[in-house]
Amino acid sequence: xxxxxxxxxxxxxxxxxxxxxxxxxxxxxxxxxxxxxxxxxxxxxxxxxxxxxxxxxxxxxxxxxxxxxxxxxxxxxxxxxxxxxxxxxxxxxxxxxxxxxxxxxxxxxxxxxxxxxxxxxxxxxxxxxxxxxxxxxxxxxxxxxxxxxxxxxxxxxxxxxxxxxxxxxxxxxxxxxxxxxxxxxxxxxxxxxxxxxxxxxxxxxxxxxxxxxxxxxxxxxxxxxxxxxxxxxxxxxxxxxxxxxxxxxxxxxxxxxxxxxxxxxxxxxxxxxxxxxxxxxxxxxxxxxxxxxxxxxxxxxxxxxxxxxxxxxxxxxxxxxxxxxxxxxxxxxxxxxxxxxxxxxxxxxxxxxxxxxxxxxxxxxxxxxxxxxxxxxxxxxxxxxxxxxxxxxxxxx
Ligand SMILES: Cc1cc2nc3c(=O)[nH]c(=O)nc-3n(C[C@H](O)[C@H](O)[C@H](O)COP(=O)(O)OP(=O)(O)OC[C@H]3O[C@@H](n4cnc5c(N)ncnc54)[C@H](O)[C@@H]3O)c2cc1C
Numbered sequence: 001x002x003x004x005x006x007x008x009x010x011x012x013x014x015x016x017x018x019x020x021x022x023x024x025x026x027x028x029x030x031x032x033x034x035x036x037x038x039x040x041x042x043x044x045x046x047x048x049x050x051x052x053x054x055x056x057x058x059x060x061x062x063x064x065x066x067x068x069x070x071x072x073x074x075x076x077x078x079x080x081x082x083x084x085x086x087x088x089x090x091x092x093x094x095x096x097x098x099x100x101x102x103x104x105x106x107x108x109x110x111x112x113x114x115x116x117x118x119x120x121x122x123x124x125x126x127x128x129x130x131x132x133x134x135x136x137x138x139x140x141x142x143x144x145x146x147x148x149x150x151x152x153x154x155x156x157x158x159x160x161x162x163x164x165x166x167x168x169x170x171x172x173x174x175x176x177x178x179x180x181x182x183x184x185x186x187x188x189x190x191x192x193x194x195x196x197x198x199x200x201x202x203x204x205x206x207x208x209x210x211x212x213x214x215x216x217x218x219x220x221x222x223x224x225x226x227x228x229x230x231x232x233x234x235x236x237x238x239x240x241x242x243x244x245x246x247x248x249x250x251x252x253x254x255x256x257x258x259x260x261x262x263x264x265x266x267x268x269x270x271x272x273x274x275x276x277x278x279x280x281x282x283x284x285x286x287x288x289x290x291x292x293x294x295x296x297x298x299x300x301x302x303x304x305x306x307x308x309x310x311x312x313x314x315x316x317x318x319x320x321x322x323x324x325x326x327x328x329x330x331x332x333x334x335x336x337x338x339x340x341x342x343x344x345x346x347x348x349x350x351x352x353x354x355x356x357x358x359x360x361x362x363x364x365x366x367x368x369x370x371x372x373x374x375x376x377x378x379x380x381x382x383x384x385x386x387x388x389x390x391x392x393x394x395x396x397x
Contacts (some may be wrong), residue, residue, distance in 0.1 A: 006055070068220055069196075073107065077106045183222045255341045276301070277334065278307075309347050362377065
């Protein structure tokens with residue numbers, strides 16, 4: 001739908017201009033005119049017009065850039081190496097691009113690309129676009145947005161996938177706004193139609209439904225995916241691909257400088273999304289002191305971390321960086337201990353891919369038991385010390 005102003009009827013009273021919330025209406029030669037790009041079709045102007053000169057009309061919009069092709073993945077680096085999520089995205093991008101008969105491409109913006117392009121090709125990329133230079137050594141949203149948009153305007157991708165990481169969540173919406181396209185955040189499944197329209201599936205309405213969203217009017221189609229939603233491919237060193245070294249033409253001087261960087265990790269320095277064993281507590285743990293006993297359980301395993309449900313985070317027993325679920329992190333550990341967590345759908349959304357789930361809850365009907373391979377019905381604060389003692393005794397033996 002779009003707003004239409006009938007110039008023959010318009011009397012130039014400017015009532016519509018006063019009520020437009022986005023400033024989309026202006027006057028031209030005594031008549032109201034509308035800027036369709038800033039109009040949000042709220043209809044406030046329709047009821048305000050005293051002469052019924054304004055109405056809604058059906059419009060068929062042209063795809064703004066329908067020559068786009070290829071599926072791109074924005075590669076994110078951590079300590080100079082591609083993050084796991086970049087490999088996971090390459091694997092799904094390869095699947096989509098094969099279906100669409102397009103190329104799977106990686107975009108690498110880095111201080112020094114080194115051998116990373118070859119690594120990305122081994123992980124599934126057919127082509128790697130590289131923007132490198134000392135100014136790109138650390139993520140800077142202005143420089144990265146500028147470089148990425150220049151590349152996208154020049155090479156015109158059909159779709160772009162970003163990791164829903166701290167930096168990815170910052171970069172993707174900036175790029176989408178700059179390219180005048182949409183962005184579907186935190187997708188959990190992706191597919192592509194015969195006409196190369198990406199179907200982005202993500203939880204909606206508080207996680208109670210899965211909505212499949214398309215962006216058929218603008219290019220590139222864009223979305224973000226959290227770490228651990230997909231699995232990366234086994235690297236294949238025999239794969240070959242093209243590397244395009246790109247020089248940014250319109251360099252900018254950023255207004256933002258990075259003053260300090262802090263790692264968002266749990267107490268022992270391991271991110272929950274990287275941990276192989278997670279000990280997750282919920283409101284049922286009772287209080288902070290009881291919650292802290294989970295650290296003793298985690299300490300018994302290599303590469304482990306303590307996590308919490310949103311209720312535990314709300315109680316300030318653990319930081320939000322360690323929250324599992326729809327509004328927290330998606331994890332896929334080998335073992336997921338889950339204590340005093342009910343198993344609300346929003347929590348399950350973040351841990352359903354754990355290999356083995358061991359749940360302790362005093363309510364035998366708690367939904368968490370429906371996803372657990374092992375379940376203990378009882379008081380977590382009584383069972384947890386016994387479990388820790390048993391594991392310690394087992395390890396000593
Ligand atoms: C849009 C949206 C996003 C959300 N995102 C998330 C998210 O990312 N992550 C998340 O976790 N939640 C999320 N939620 C909240 C979610 O709906 C639940 O409210 C939340 O997961 C409940 O946390 P909980 O299970 O720890 O607490 P509760 O629901 O209060 O459950 C506590 C459980 O502990 C058990 N219990 C109590 N005492 C004991 C005891 N002594 N021993 C053993 N068991 C005991 C109870 O039987 C109960 O099952 C979201 C909600 C919405 C609407």
